[in-house]
Amino acid sequence: MAQSFDIFLASGSPRRRELLTREGVDFSVRTAEVDEYLTIDERRDPEQAAKSLAERKARASVEALLNQDGYTGMAAVIAADTMVVLDGEIYGKPVDEDDAMRMLGELSGRTHQVITGVSVWLMHAPADNPEELSLGFRSFAETSHVRFKDLDEGIIAWYVGTGEPMDKAGAYGIQGLGGDLVADVRGDFDNVVGLPVKRLVADFADVFGLEE
């Protein structure tokens, strides 16, 4: 694959790295701290919230590349944010085991949405003239629908005890032991894991060197 851009993934998530690697994309990881706070308006519109968080993550990474790393060249910076939504309410990562138990109890036997917002920032930072920086971005949100089996308290307590839920939106990982909690998935499976990588690569074919 002939890539005309340097590609940076602004993510600490090992799942996102694996998914992008699987598509054959050559990239580096450049994470930067962001505040994941959502406004009331963003909470009312989960797709917008996911895009907005992805945009913040990518922008922070762009700023770090330019201001801390002194990056020059043509780059695409990719970030994503995944959230679970049940009855319009956003579920992020559980704060503790009780929170994980609560989330899984609420998801039991029902269908929820998993929304991943993706933001891709394109920048050109000329080495000879830093004043001529050009920067732009495009974002999208992808939604998958996941139906949970009926879960009894014993299963939920066992699953939380494995530790798997703690760093994951909605307190489960469909790609791991959490796959056994799931009855059915409609939509993109990778999107549930954290990155709708097929759509990302298709929508940004020029960036990934898939077009002449």
Ligand SMILES: Cc1cn([C@H]2C[C@H](O)[C@@H](COP(=O)(O)OP(=O)(O)OP(=O)(O)O)O2)c(=O)[nH]c1=O
């Ligand atoms: C629903 C679900 C979520 N997840 C994960 C994907 C994300 O890593 C995490 C949601 O948290 P995010 O805030 O989207 O991402 P992150 O903090 O892990 O990584 P970064 O911000 O650095 O990119 O939940 C799974 O791994 N499997 C699942 O089935």
